[in-house]
Amino acid sequence: MSRQYFGTDGIRGTVGQPPITPDFMLRLGHAVGQVLRRSNERPTVLIGKDTRISGYMLESALEAGFASAGVDVLLSGPLPTPGVAYLTRALRLDLGVVISASHNAFGDNGIKFFSAQGEKLPDAWEADVEAALTRAPTWVDSATLGRARRLTDAGGRYIEFCKSTVPHNLSLRGMKIVVDAAHGAAYHVAPEVFHELGAVVVSIGVQPDGLNINQGVGATAPAALVQAVLEHGADYGVALDGDADRLQMVDGQGRLYNGDELLYVMAADRLAKGEAVPGVVGTLMTNMAVDVALQGLCIPLVRAKVGDRYVLEELARRGWQLGGESSGHLLALDRHTTGDGIVSALQIMQAIRRNGRTLAGLLDGVTLFPQTMINVRLREGLDWTCSRSLDDAQRRVTRDLGDGGRVLIRASGTEPVLRVMVESRDAELGRRCAEHLAAAVQA
Numbered sequence: 534m535s536r537q538y539f540g541t542d543g544i545r546g547t548v549g550q551p552p553i554t555p556d557f558m559l560r561l562g563h564a565v566g567q568v569l570r571r572s573n574e575r576p577t578v579l580i581g582k583d584t585r586i587s588g589y590m591l592e593s594a595l596e597a598g599f600a601s602a603g604v605d606v607l608l609s610g611p612l613p614t615p616g617v618a619y620l621t622r623a624l625r626l627d628l629g630v631v632i633s634a635s636h637n638a639f640g641d642n643g644i645k646f647f648s649a650q651g652e653k654l655p656d657a658w659e660a661d662v663e664a665a666l667t668r669a670p671t672w673v674d675s676a677t678l679g680r681a682r683r684l685t686d687a688g689g690r691y692i693e694f695c696k697s698t699v700p701h702n703l704s705l706r707g708m709k710i711v712v713d714a715a716h717g718a719a720y721h722v723a724p725e726v727f728h729e730l731g732a733v734v735v736s737i738g739v740q741p742d743g744l745n746i747n748q749g750v751g752a753t754a755p756a757a758l759v760q761a762v763l764e765h766g767a768d769y770g771v772a773l774d775g776d777a778d779r780l781q782m783v784d785g786q787g788r789l790y791n792g793d794e795l796l797y798v799m800a801a802d803r804l805a806k807g808e809a810v811p812g813v814v815g816t817l818m819t820n821m822a823v824d825v826a827l828q829g830l831c832i833p834l835v836r837a838k839v840g841d842r843y844v845l846e847e848l849a850r851r852g853w854q855l856g857g858e859s860s861g862h863l864l865a866l867d868r869h870t871t872g873d874g875i876v877s878a879l880q881i882m883q884a885i886r887r888n889g890r891t892l893a894g895l896l897d898g899v900t901l902f903p904q905t906m907i908n909v910r911l912r913e914g915l916d917w918t919c920s921r922s923l924d925d926a927q928r929r930v931t932r933d934l935g936d937g938g939r940v941l942i943r944a945s946g947t948e949p950v951l952r953v954m955v956e957s958r959d960a961e962l963g964r965r966c967a968e969h970l971a972a973a974v975q976a
Contacts, residue, residue: 538666539659541840543645545634548587553642555594561644562598564665566679568658569604569627579624579684581609581617582632583718583776586743587642591632595644600679601672609687611741613718613777614645615873616691622651622870623690633718633776636753639744651870653842688722695726698868699879703886706731709767711783713758715751716741717775723875727771730879735765738772747774752781752861752874759787769882769892773874778841779861780874782881784892791901792861793820795881798895799865800832800855802884814847814856814864816840817941821956826899839943841872902938903960905967909951909974917944917951917974926973930955930966938963940970 538544538552544561546553552561569576578599582588592608599606607626609617614631621629629647637643648654710732714720720739728734737757738750750757752774762770762783770783782790796813804810812833815823824834835851837843841864844856848866857863863877885892917923923942930940938957945952953970957963 536656536659537663539663541842542635543631543643545637545641545643548585548640548642553587553591555590558591558594558644559598559601560666560670561662562595562604563602563670564598564662564668565628565630565646566599566602566604567665567671568661570602573627575603575605576627577605577607578628578630579607579609579617579621579626580630580632581612581614581620581687581718583634584611584716584720584741584743584746585632585634585639585642585775587639588632591642591644595630595632596681600681601670602679603673603677604679606679606681607684608681609684611718611721612687612691613722613773613873613875615778615869615871615876616687616694616718616722618647618651618871619691619694619869620684620687621647621649623694625649631776635776636747636751636774636779638748639746647871653845653871688725692722692725692729695722695873695875695879696730698876699730699883703879703883704731705882705886708769708882709733709735709765711735711737711758711761711765711767711770713738713750713752713755713761713770713772714777715747715753715773715775716745717747717751717773717777719773719777719875723771723773723777726875726879735761735767737761751775752779755781755783755789758783759789763787769885771874771878774861777874778872780863780877781861782878782892786893788893790892790896792857792859792863793823793901794896794899795861795877796855796857796863797823797826797899798884798892799863799877799880800827801830801895802880802887803855804830804832805888810855812851812853814844814851814853816844816858817943818859818954820859820901820904821939822900822902845871902956902958903963904954904956905960905963907953907967907971908945909953909971911944911949911951911974913949917942920974920976922973922976923970926970930970933962933966938966940966942970
């Protein structure tokens with residue numbers, strides 16, 4: 534399907550440039566409202582947002598668009614993306630709307646939607662919205678206009694939900710945890726979750742000013758968390774991104790753990806509890822060491838395309854529960870319908886407490902293979918898929934790596950760049966192989 538506005542995760546772009554403008558957002562709200570009213574004469578939607586200054590402008594425009602189509606609106610204010618997904622389902626609403634550009638800088642923003650079940654919506658729904666955007670608006674009369682009100686207890690409801698995803702007897706007493714909310718949507722809820730479970734909490738990245746989201750803090754800049762954990766003598770650190778659907782963790786020694794490692798811990802812990810783990814879904818970027826370690830537990834790993842949307846689709850297709858990306862976007866579909874950084878962190882804390890081992894101990898024997906990534910800018914008109922020199926180089930590299938490494942070559946979806954990645958137990962061998970492949974692209 535050819536889409537004009539929707540990408541792999543909603544609509545995103547630079548604020549002030551189409552489509553992230555107030556006039557488009559008004560049209561978008563109206564178009565979505567028209568689609569919703571086909572199945573419900575008086576639908577209600579929930580709008581949540583992160584802490585970007587542009588969120589106020591976009592929220593107001595969307596609210597007006599929905600009202601003009603006869604749709605009622607609940608406004609949660611700043612709330613993590615997974616919190617919007619949860620409340621949409623819990624309150625039996627028709628749609629959840631998130632205003633966020635996730636891990637991007639404050640100058641970007643975007644819109645994504647969740648169904649009444651708190652799940653990502655299918656391509657067909659997005660196509661209906663795009664078709665509605667091409668039609669002239671149909672304004673409802675004054676008596677039919679939508680109403681808007683604030684949902685004042687959204688944060689508290691979401692905190693209780695997060696705690697409900699772990700057993701009631703889980704206590705974090707005796708633990709000191711640094712929580713980094715990236716100056717984003719979880720700044721007022723994430724520290725409370727861990728505090729209410731008994732931990733001593735040190736909070737960083739909890740002073741949003743509209744311009745500092747993800748700036749030097751959070752899951753995309755974990756050095757701040759490492760430093761804070763060491764300075765405060767904490768046991769662990771938890772870093773979220775701007776909309777709190779990604780997770781990175783740090784232990785008391787300052788070791789950083791990415792999404793691949795955390796996904797392994799979640800799967801291994803369930804298996805140790807006697808739960809069935811029929812398989813795990815990763816992506817093309819999932820580290821080979823995790824694949825090997827899961828094989829050792831007789832848990833198959835299936836690789837989807839990069840992007841949580843594709844991981845979700847593969848999990849749904851196979852009826853599995855666990856999946857994720859190296860970036861820390863983790864999915865436990867028996868706990869939540871979408872990726873949730875706080876819920877994922879609690880799953881890891883539960884594994885640590887239940888096993889009586891440190892996070893490093895739970896990953897004993899799992900050492901990530903070094904990855905070398907080279908971005909090669911493509912000459913105009915070059916079809917790299919037909920390059921004989923690249924084919925020859927790839928065969929040679931694959932032979933040299935044997936079963937101790939792998940090659941991934943993929944085109945960027947946003948720029949004329951070919952991403953060449955080589956993963957190998959031997960870091961130096963991997964670097965040489967990646968450089969050889971990059972040179973072959975340009976030959």
